[in-house]
Amino acid sequence: MYEYAIAWEWLSFAVRWLHVITAIAWIGSSFYFIALDLGLVKRPGLPVGAYGEEWQVHGGGFYHIQKYLVAPASMPEHLTWFKWESYATWLSGFALLCVVYYGGADLFLIDRTVLDIEPWQAIGLSLASLAVGWILYDLLCKSPLGRNTWGLMAFLYVVLIAMAWGYTQVFTGRAAFLHLGAFTATIMSANVFFIIIPNQKIVVADLIAGRTPDPKYGVIAKQRSLHNNYLTLPVIFFMLSNHYPLAFATEFNWIIAALVFLMGVTIRHWFNTTHARKGKPTWTWLVTVLIFIVIMWLSTVPKVLTGEEEQVSLSPREQTFVANGHFEAVRDVVQGRCSMCHAAEPVWEGIARAPKNVKLETDGEIAAHAREIYLQAGRSHAMPPGNITDLSPEERQLLVAWYETTVQGR
Template identity: 75%
Template sequence: MTDFAIFWDWLSFAVRWLHVITGIAWIGSSFYFVALDLGLRQRPGLPVGAHGEEWQVHGGGFYHIQKYLVAPAEMPEHLTWFKWESYATWMSGFALMAVVYYAGADLFLIDRNVLDVSAPVAIGISVASLALGWVVYDLLCKSRLGKNDTLLMLVLYAVLVFMAWGYTQLFTGRAAFLHLGAVTATIMSANVFLIIIPNQKIVVADLIAGRKPDPRYGRIAKTRSLHNNYLTLPVLFLMLSNHYPLAFGTQFNWVIASLVFIIGVLIRHFFNTRHARKGNPTWTWLAAAVLFIVIIWLSTVPKILTGEPKQAAASEIFVASSHFPAVRDTVLGRCSMCHAAEPAYEGIHQAPKGVILETDATIAEHAREIYLQAGRSHAMPPGNVTAMTPEERALLAAWFEGAGK
């Protein structure tokens, strides 16, 4: 059993590493080509069919790049297709979700205080939601709304807000954020797999057959690519959010997730505008900062975090607190079955992140983590599997905040 646990932990690490590598490759190429597309310039004398060109310098060399909206008169001998970065990112991401959230559904996916279902049912809901998200998005893009970019954007954002709220009614806060990121990433990858690449193949096939390609396919592919560009930063935040319980484990977590999408759009708007040489909209950074402050406030309602004591004797302060005896009983009763030298919880073979909470000293040493993970948010216990009560969470918060004063 111990050997299997070690193997599974390394499997999780390997899949996570693969996901990060492929994600960097996909995001990098996506950002580059959007910036390139926005920076193209037209001039007299361009080859027939060329839409624009740009000169770039990198690594000591100069690059002369030309773009064709449809295709050149003759197909080049070597043509590189940018698609596997997207496919590999999605496949590795889904594999990672299966290894962590599906295999550990009782801990990381299901919160029985939110929705009391079995692991197979929760996994079924998860997979179905990813497919449903793509279907709804694709139908909206192909509807009449697709002809009005602004209206389409507003409707799609309303759908994302609804999904953010909906996921918090189905899963743990951690899993809700991850699924919102996963459904967005599924839309992005499906755009590549089902729209962008097929459209490009139709154009290439027409050109090879001597037919004049329909430029409509290129316009549709470009629109979907731009959607992917604006969705990238929110997806990155949501995928990393499991490290930040004040984002996913608080009362207004779905509002926080919704605001993150606006922040991502604002930041991409800044860079896209700069790359298109249409100005320097620095106001976007101010707006993003204001929204981020709102997120901080939402994560700590009704109080702003008071911080932790900075004195060397902080541990002694926490132990000496009048709240500590009750805090110790709460931690030992709700947390130490996992956070122990020999965990008693089924499936846990070593204390998560090496945090052991069995003595007064170790509980005091991890006071800040206990406060953030279980007092000010519901991140711990995962899925509230040990049924920590609101009164116990209030006790943990009062203990830390009282000692901090």
């Protein structure tokens, strides 16, 4: 079992690295072509059918690029397709989902205080949500609503908010954010696989056969590309969020997710406008900062929004320990709820080494990791994963009070 756990951990690392590499390739090419498309200039003397051109300099050389809205009169012998970056990113991401969240469902996917289900049920819900999400999105795009680009995007935003809330009612906060990213990335990659590339292939086939391509295929592909444009940055946020418990493991995490999608719009609007040479709307950065401040507030907001008291009552014994600066009660909580994994020799099945090499067996180790304990298990519910050791609200409040009154207040 020890060797199996080590091998599984390295497999997770390898797949994660692959996913990052492919995501860089996909997002990088996406950013480049969006900037290129928006920066095209119409000049006299362009070839017949050319929409615009762009001159660029990079790496000591000059590049002259021309774009055809439908296609040139004749096709070159070699045509580079930008599709494998998207496919490889989705496949490696799904592999990572299988290795980390499906393989470790009890730890990372299921929170029995949220929904008490079996691993196979959680995995089934996960897979179904990704498939149904794409089907619903595709039907909306092909419906009469799809003719109104901005109306469609507003409705899709409502769908994403609903999914954010729904995922938090089923999975752990960490898994909910990860799935929201996977849900969005599935739509983006499926756009490439089912719509954008097939439409481009139809145009190429028509040209080879001597037929005039129908412009509608380019219009449809353009709409899907626009959606991918505005969804890219939120997906990156959700990819990174599993390292930041205040984002995914707090009470209003689904509202935070909804605001992240808005920040994706404001940031991309600045880039899109700038690349199109239509000015520099710096107001978008102010709006983004304000939204982020709201997110920070929501991550630790007193429960006035729910009508509940912020503080959980501590027992007289716990109040005494906190007031006197002792942490015997804290040590009991940490050793009882955390040290089965965070130990030199973890006793939790499938854990070969202390996660992130954080050991919480001695007073010194607990004190050294006071800030992490405060953020991960006090201010958020990131730890224990899925609350598998049943850390109570009172115990979490004890950790908060200990850090804020004795550790931070020194």
